[in-house]
Amino acid sequence: MSQATDMTDQVTEPTEPTGQFVRLRAPHNRVERRAIWWWTTQWLTIAVPVVVAGWIAATTWLDELSYAWLLATALTVVAIAVVLVEPRWSYAVSRWEVTDEAVFTRKGWFLEHWQIAPMSRIQNVESERGPVQRLFGLASVTVTTASSAGAISIDGLDERRARELVDQLTRTTHATPGDAT
Structure with a gap:
């Protein structure tokens, strides 16, 4: 999902059971300062x-x-x-968050780029550490979904936090009903 405006003011369609509107907010977590x-x-x-x-x-x-x-x-x-x-x-604008329902990221320099992937759509979770990332103790986590929009990448994570995130996402997606298609 790509937006040029701040999505914290956007309201989605009513949710099915209650008919209430859901307000989107910025993802909570920053990447590592390194x-x-x-x-x-x-x-x-x-x-x-x-x-x-x-x-x-x-x-x-x-x-x-x-x-x-x-x-x-x-x-x-x-x-x-x-x-x-x-x-x-x-660093100032990059944010990410993982909940029981979805993975959220926000990036962008001039144009904000938001991505949201429901857990039921996640097909693959990978961690990557290039040579320069290893030098700074960092890693990236990539979440591949059944979407034509492409994978979600969370870059600049502490290497230990990246391993924990991969484990968490693997457990959560296995426990989430859905067909990931």
Whole structure:
């Protein structure tokens, strides 16, 4: 579910038995604060080669293009801004929560992206730890559903919490009636 507005003000359709409306709220849990450094490292692995290539190009074309140094400087400033701002912004807006009924996530930098997966629709739960994630003691949990919207990923979890979450989701989905289709 992708929304550009804050869904805490959205009201869903009436629930079946009581006819009452259900108010959606933001997921409760933050990712680990260490995720800021993980995301910063990821951005640095992209930004540094791009900036270096920009400066090499600027010094190579200096005679042919008089504003090449200006473009390289602008590229450097933008790269520094992204590396410093984006990971902190992602940390500020990323939320997740697991209840007995569903998995909820909210992410997004400019456009908020909400995903909600009912337990009865979950088909697979995975945990992943890349080399940089391991360096920061983090892991990601991916929940695959019977939906064309794709999997739900909770990134930046403490590695122990990720293992516990996989166990919890496995137990809950096995105990939840439904066909996961």
